[in-house]
Amino acid sequence: MTDQEAIIAAQKGNYTAQKFLYETYKTRWYMICLRYMSFKSDADDALQNGMINIFSKLSQFDDTLGKFGSWSSRIMVNDCIMLLRKQKRNLIIEDIADQIQLYDEGETPLESISRKEMMELIQKLPNGYRTVFNMYVIEGYTHKEISEKLQISKGTSKSQLFKARKLLKEALEILI
């Protein structure tokens, strides 16, 4: 079964097709949830909500506008942000960018760190840092898009990203 066949069948509520899509994209979706949420239980909730939305809105998916993976990932990211908002956790911790001392490139042997450890590092970031870091670095949003989506200023988005990077770099140093 191809993605396209599965999407058509899943739109009609076909269980096998839905399962096929889940099996194909579950790791991708779950990793998004893990990146945005601090705890596994929250990530599970986010994944569940995201899947309900994805399968419910399958009829809106237009394959001429992009791939299903990208479309469904966007829904998953949006659901994670919504869930963080619902949890009323402060997405933004500080607005003032500190002056961070930079490290030279090549000093850190990043390749020695596993994906799981990197995920844990991201999860340990404060909510605001983590959200902006994920959106900017992994998802590829611009600061303008982030500011609109999170309803913060562009400067705040930049400072949050800066702090996230700083913390991650410091944490990596400790790990290594």
Added chain:
Amino acid sequence: MEDNYDKLDDFFRRSMQDHTPDDSWNVPSNSLFENSISQIKIERPKWYRNKALFLLPFLFIFVSGTYLIIVNLNPSSPQTALINENINDNLEQLKAENNALKHQIASLTESNSKLQEDVIELSNSTTKNNVQLKSLISNQIATYPSKDIASLKSGTNSDLTKDIKQRVVSNNKTTGYVHSHLKVTPVLHDDKSNAINSTENSIHYPALLSVLPKINYTNNLSSNKTLLFPLSKIELAESSNHKRNYFVGVSLGVNSSWLTMNKIPKGDMEQVTDYEKSHSCYGAMVNFGYKVNTRWRLVADVSYNRYVSKSKSKYDFFYNEENVYTDQNGLEMYKANLPMMNPLGDYDANLSFRVNNTMQQNELIKEKTQTRQMLDAVALNLGADYSLLKYSKFRFIIGAGFGVTAKVNLKNEFDISIYIDDKLKHNTLEVTNDMKGVNPLVLNGYLKAGLDYMINDHLSIGIETVGLKSFTSLRNSWPNGGPKTYLNAFNSTVGMKYYW
């Protein structure tokens, strides 16, 4: 400054965009999927989402038709009430006029009595006076010169007039005078009675109404209270569009179909465990009509309809070593021919799935299938329409007929699951366009009701609801008499007709 983090960003990006399952830390539990799937509400197209929509035309026709029928039958209906109101108005007016007449008659009777007394009195005195008057006239004429008489006889003097003052004597006393004006008009024929044709007396009587007043029953109803009569009793003049002899129409609609599948085998190895009793879909229709008379029309229509059926079936079979083969990858595969019994037509699926060497001969293998069938059919129907109620713009139509339904395409989607030891071993989605299990022609009958509104001389817009029932089975029954499926469909259409 940002460039200094490019390597860090790139490293995280690459790592996080690698979705390979890794020691299950990034693999969610299957229970999450099952929980989610139970809460999914599939978004349907708008027309489908609101299933009640297809019922609206039917409800509209039903309510309108019922209303119009009640209006014609029930005396307490608004139109009848208006009629009664108008009649009551007339009665009240007539009563008032009647009272006035009675009053006038009483007055006239009184006047007549007085008049009779006067007439008797006058008659008495006039009889007496007339004798004197005749004598006086004779004496007077005798004194006229002979030339006047000659002139009168020859007609050269048109009129001869004389004022006469006559004394009225009573008990030898003068009680009054009668002033008379004598006018003698020459006549050219022998009718002597007209010779003296006028006598005007100065006796005046009370004003009399010699004739009863003529009562003009004018309709005093206000303009918005036009006197109405029961519509069924009035055959309105046909509008020009009603007079057209032929029409062709196009309509689109939705249908709701009810499938009745009987003689489903019980306890056999292969059976239908459940099927969707009703389903909504859509259709289109072209119809042609010929007017027989003001009420009846012969109608032929060709309609395209799509019917959908969902069902569940199961098939239990026994493991047979003869069906095991090794594929090109060296895997042991089992080849099975699985009959799929479905409401709209059967299908044989040929499946291959992996087995292991622990399987034993005649071990039970279970197959469960969820099927979605989509049938495209073209129906040709012949029937008659009767205009139950007909107005200048509206017609409320009922009709009946029969026809054949020819199936043009059947799409099957089978979601097949194979269970060994009650564990799911194989799952596949089969999509076919197989018409083998389908009865190509089905006989059906229909009843319908509809409303037509004439837009102009040639065009009308209308809605119709058609109830259709098949008399023969949709699916090819097995030689030994297998399940039969009958279709009951309910179509609601909106369309236009062109008359000429």
